[in-house]
Amino acid sequence: xxxxxxxxxxxxxxxxxxxxxxxxxxxxxxxxxxxxxxxxxxxxxxxxxxxxxxxxxxxxxxxxxxxxxxxxxxxxxxxxxxxxxxxxxxxxxxxxxxxxxxxxxxxxxxxxxxxxxxxxxxxxxxxxxxxxxxxxxxxxxxxxxxxxxxxxxxxxxxxxxxxxxxxxxxxxxxxxxxxxxxxxxxxxxxxxxx
Numbered sequence: 419x420x421x422x423x424x425x426x427x428x429x430x431x432x433x434x435x436x437x438x439x440x441x442x443x444x445x446x447x448x449x450x451x452x453x454x455x456x457x458x459x460x461x462x463x464x465x466x467x468x469x470x471x472x473x474x475x476x477x478x479x480x481x482x483x484x485x486x487x488x489x490x491x492x493x494x495x496x497x498x499x500x501x502x503x504x505x506x507x508x509x510x511x512x513x514x515x516x517x518x519x520x521x522x523x524x525x526x527x528x529x530x531x532x533x534x535x536x537x538x539x540x541x542x543x544x545x546x547x548x549x550x551x552x553x554x555x556x557x558x559x560x561x562x563x564x565x566x567x568x569x570x571x572x573x574x575x576x577x578x579x580x581x582x583x584x585x586x587x588x589x590x591x592x593x594x595x596x597x598x599x600x601x602x603x604x605x606x607x608x609x610x611x612x
Contacts, residue, residue, distance in 0.1 A: 429462075438482065441486040455483060456512075459476075459513075461588075462479055463476075463516035468520060502558060511546075515543045518542060528596070528597060537586070540585065540586055541586070
């Protein structure tokens, strides 16, 4: 049991570090990695969502995301353009990633079929999160009163591929880390156990 708790602590620390290091820039730059938040919540749900304290971990990651945003907009000069009444709906967006991955966790293994299923779940979860975040932003931000929903959707659609691609890249790195763990320890990492 102690080993499982230790593994959970390491996974939480890794996910929190990844979010803290990348959340400042959505698409990345030559000096910064792109935002890993979608992948952080998905991987958290996959590896930690079924733990007894899974909801507490989800809450911790949501609080961290808000704190990083506050720090970036208050002290680093990052634009607060996205901090509107819609901002609270990011919790639903990120929770959708967490809960789709949590749902998929019992089916997850490192077989070809398991990885294909994980890929499909990651696409579905990331797509849902993207829609929730952008529909709420359109409806509540107060910036788009003169823009039709179809025009907004057309403008936002250009970012979908980037969000999805970055999430899949980081999720793939998480799965590679899981594979390395399995090879090094000789143990199968059970997403249900941690």
